[in-house]
């Protein structure tokens with residue numbers, strides 16, 4: 320190496336060192352640094368809210384997405400919607416305190432609404448059971464059984480007018496927006512149910528009438544006209560544009576079950592493709608997108624600068640088909656798109672998931688081209704499902720008197736890791752399996768362990784690797800689910816380090 324070259328190398332090295340030094344102290348580089356949160360993470364006193372917001376500020380969070388309406392009810396002291404207010408929030412004005420504290424620290428607040436998902440016993444369901452989404456057999460989602468238990472969400476029909484959407488949900492959102500200095504409204508459950516049979520909703524009376532109208536299956540002015548036209552082309556479906564009457568002459572005599580079956584399994588032409596399901600899915604995607612439009616227009620009248628964000632599924636082409644959520648159609652009415660790119664939404668091991676995640680984000684950047692902001696949603700706690708879920712099941716088996724072999728099966732999934740990082744708990748489970756003993760004592764030990772998993776057992780770098788993968792795709796922001804999971808998983812330091820860079 321000659322002297323001049325060595326001098327250049329030295330100078331370059333110094334320059335790099337200076338740059339690295341200045342980077343370490345510079346402001347965070349990622350524009351959107353958000354978390355999803357539940358009111359229980361912030362408590363119900365001014366002091367607990369301050370402590371919660373301090374934690375956000377320390378971790379460089381600049382946007383908080385906080386639940387204000389879940390399937391349990393609403394979290395502000397509303398007079399108009401008093402029966403829906405969750406008990407502890409009648410006297411404590413949680414959003415007022417939270418928003419004030421956040422704004423003091425320059426943290427924006429998005430108010431998170433479960434749009435179409437209510438609780439089985441919620442006040443609106445009791446007052447207006449006619450607003451529930453119905454399956455072909457005329458039953459609501461709460462009549463379904465999922466994994467051996469009654470389905471816990473009462474899904475409301477997104478389409479019916481007047482109905483849940485325009486009589487309850489939009490007025491609720493409007494009240495919140497007018498009452499509080501909130502920065503944005505956040506949509507969640509802005510879709511049809513997906514974990515039940517995705518094709519079975521909604522066949523309420525309103526939808527049975529509206530789907531044929533929406534898709535043009537008859538002429539309201541000439542409902543009994545057969546509307547036959549010359550079939551002068553060789554292919555049957557080539558005659559589609561003269562809109563033949565699709566409904567059978569005695570449609571009005573069909574039962575709900577028969578109507579639903581035709582709308583899902585019938586064909587546009589007798590003897591042609593059985594393609595009517597296409598129009599059913601199109602109707603659902605349209606109704607959900609129309610809701611985002613209507614709520615945007617209504618709330619903007621009262622609050623011209625308010626913005627909207629939405630938690631959506633990762634692939635709008637697929638979610639349009641399965642849950643009526645083709646979110647590409649939300650673009651004019653939603654400014655912040657937050658795809659839930661959670662670990663549980665990808666198959667494969669952790670490394671495979673990172674590859675799939677990167678692919679997804681690249682696709683999402685194209686699909687979301689019309690949205691001003693694309694912030695990628697990551698579920699922190701779920702990254703540790705492999706370590707956590709077997710212990711969670713073991714706890715349930717202990718409490719419910721599960722068999723020793725079932726308990727052993729769950730234990731074996733994590734035994735090696737437990738023995739290394741939590742030997743006391745490992746020994747307690749081994750003793751329980753071998754000798755029996757108080758199942759409740761074991762369950763209580765698991766409660767304690769699961770509510771705060773040791774860092775060795777659930778390594779924080781898995782979250783960091785996921786976040787780095789997201790950032791490497793060149794997106795504007797990240798939203799982490801959720802503050803409760805970050806606390807339980809001891810993951811705040813990892814977030815602070817990542818957001819601080």
Ligand SMILES: [Zn+2]
Nearest residue numbers: 476521523526
């Ligand atoms: Zn309906």
